[in-house]
Amino acid sequence: MTMPAMTAATDAPPPAREADFRTRLIGTLRDRLETGRAEAEALLVKSGDGLACASALSTAMDGLIVEAHRAVTANLPGPSAGTDAGDPITIVATGGYGRGMMAPGSDVDLLLLMPDKASPRAGAVIEQLLYALWDLKLKVGHATRTVDECVREARSDMTIRTALLEARFILGDRALFDRMQARFAKDVVRGSAAQFVEAKLRERETRVNRAGHSRYLVEPNVKDGKGGLRDLNTLFWIAKYVYRVSTPEECVAAGLFTADEAELFRRCEEFLWRVRCHLHFATGRAEERLSFDNQRLVAQRFGYKARTGLSGVERFMKAYFSIAKQVGDLTAIVCAGLEARHAKKRPVLDRVFGRLRRRRGGLESPDFRIDNDRITVAAQDAFQRDPVNLLRVFWLADQHNLPLHPDASRLVTRSLGLVGPRVRSDPEANKLFMDILTSRNAPEVVLRRMNETGLLGRFVPDFGRVVSMMQFNMYHHYTVDEHLIRAIGVLAEIDGRRVENEHPLANRIVHMIRRRRALYLAVFLHDIAKGRLEDHSIAGEEIARKLGPRLGLDATEVETVAWLVKHHLLMSMIAQSRDLSDPKTISAFAEVVQTTERLKMLLVLTIADIKAVGPGVWTGWKGELLRTLYNETENVLTGGESDRFHPARISVIHANLRAALPEWSDDSFAAYSARFYPSYWLKTVPERQIAHARFIREMEEAGRTVATKVETDAFRGVTEITIASPDHPRLLAIITGACAAAGGNIVDAQIFTSADGLALDTIFLSRAFEADDDEVRRAMRVATAIERALRSEVRIADLVAGRKSSKKVPKAFVVPAEVLIDNDLSSRHTVIEVSGLDRPGLLYELTTALGQMNLNIASAHVATFGERAADVFYVTDLLGTKITQPARQSAIRRGLKPILDGGKA
16 A cells, blocks of 8 residues: 655634644554455455464554554655655664564554664654554554663563564664674673573463463463463574574474474464454454453354354363463473573473472383483383383383473373373283372372373273363363363372361371272263263263273272262262252262262262362351261261151250350240240351350340341351341342352351340351451441441342443353252251352342242352352242142242343243
8 A cells, every 4th residue: 555645825824724634644544454454364264363463463563553654754844754864763673563463452662773873864764653643542552762772671671572582673774784683682681681581481471370370271261371372482582593494494404393293382372362463353453362351253253153062151161171282392302402502591490399208219111210300211212112101101101200391291102102002901001000099298289290291081981082172161270181180189189188287177087988990980080971962970970880880990990989989079069969868868868879988989079070170269257167068968878867857856955045145034945945946056156056046136126126147267267147027028139149248158048036026137248358347347338338238228129230340251151040949858848959150140030920920938058150049949938838839830830930030920
């Protein structure tokens, strides 16, 4: 596109001429910018080549800058643009733009290189050029320096040094640019390779920690996340600085990459640039995070469709994480090459091993040796001669608590073709694997390294199917393979008694488990069938039955693993969504579990599963629920059921409470103990009974009809708010509405009504602050909102409608509304289970609807799994009987489903 002549009418005043020039210049440049971006996007869609698109955008920007510079210099008074004096500055692209690669929203990084004695016009040219670029809404990073200043700044600032490493001439004095390049190589780069490498790797570690340490986070940052474009940039910066190369292909001649690895670099780079360009085009901004909403957009632009149990977006993200993993492989390769040149100190990627104790003595195998405190092969044909060595090298790494040398890791990846049916059926290979899996050292670390080399998925093909597989939901933070490996890490922590304070029950029982191998294998396999058309628990059970004998487990162990995989979600589901004080809940669970050995194993597996989901998912509240379920079930399995639920226990409970309240008169206590029904005395723990008695007495002595009490519990991660109020059908709806309006997230509720009509409800809120003072202030605001609502000082509906929650569920998610009604789960209540897309105020709307349908809520159990709300209500009609009429049940479903679908009942 040729810039039209920029002349103004001679009779117009200078300011008017300048404004007219700027207007026409910006209009022309904007047209050029939009045309360049449209052409690049069309190229991306047609060719599917991210590198071509990024290069086209960079070339278009070059042309725009050249045209803008020509117009600006032509418009200024002084020498014509064709003379040396007419070009007083040299424009250099730096950073990503210097590489000749840009995304639609990339910054435009410029070095305005000046001669030692700049002409007077230089400042005016720079000012008008930058204003033109800014008027186009471009993000311009610029620096104006002489050659001496470039050298001085690069010596002291690693960011500037890196930017100049990729400097690229655009226009101006080429000789000046060449002089700057020569000075940079001589006075900055020479002799500083080790310093640069250490700085870049340290910078990478900081960046990755900031973006999220794992490369398997389900909402990755394409640019700055682990396994993203910046990692590739770092590798190439290091290669360029140390090896003096300009392209990945030149890395082959330098001995850093093989030809296949150079091709892998290009393939990873192209894919990530394709993702980034699509992401910018789809969102219309410089968006770098593949959020759930954006994942669906980009997957559609890539053309992914649903197939074999995976949605299109899950298939796209599986491809993304596979590329991120390969970027990690390339990182290890470059680090190994740098170490060989002594340009790098101790390997950054192996720091985790530094915490472990080393076994003294040599290696047990002549095929391996220790090189600089890492295990490597003694000869390049070690795996070819004996493919079992592929497992043995990791076994040795675990036994000696030593990391694998990058050269050995690289050779493992190249040798994966040796792992076939013969190796998979080899008894020694399988024994070595089980030794690694059940190690008391660091099985998580070794399994992850096996996974990164590709060996784990090759040796266990069913595991290979879930490598890099994400689940498109907000609950799981990691890919399936990373989740399984992390679960083994949690189990090893419990097994090693390293989290005794956090999991006292699990730490006590784990060493009572007789079938330790079965437990470890069940944890490793519990989600291995994710992504299949059939239920993953059922399909996983079949995998366990097939794989167990191959790995050397006996028939009893195989049956145990299969049972644990099939039922791995059961204990968590019951603990979080059932009334644990209902005898039928416990007896039904005990019928499935059958033995205390299975109960112990299922508890430990459940803890490992929940904790491995992601940060913040495990809470002390969930731990208490699981401990309660465990203890009650163990009591049943060991013959204590009749004692636990015998009516005579109420007399014992009353006697214990009377002893704890010596200040009460006998008449006062007799009247109080008669107020509550048996269910209250059997469900409520003694400490809470004492607190309730004093709370109610203080309220009534003060002449109040409504009162609240706040207590925090840092260990369980919940805050309790106890509410006393005259009972009425919409009481729970008012409480949940007030909580929603005040920003309280309810995780459970205990609901009791006395014989004289006093409601005594306790709601449990997830903790919002670590400090008790902050948490109490927050809970008091919630409690005040509840009291005001119960005294009719505010309308709950208005409060909920006005609440602007920070909790946003991405539009990408669709959760089918489901309402299940069951009369067999409880002996006294109808159980209503609802599931749907979570949103602020949902619990309030549900409880309001249940109240309007004249249902009495006896207890509520609230759970949220990412974007999915799963709430359970134990209800009766107003006469205290179950809801058995089909017509009434249908009416309940019709009333609740529209709420779960996002509308109002």
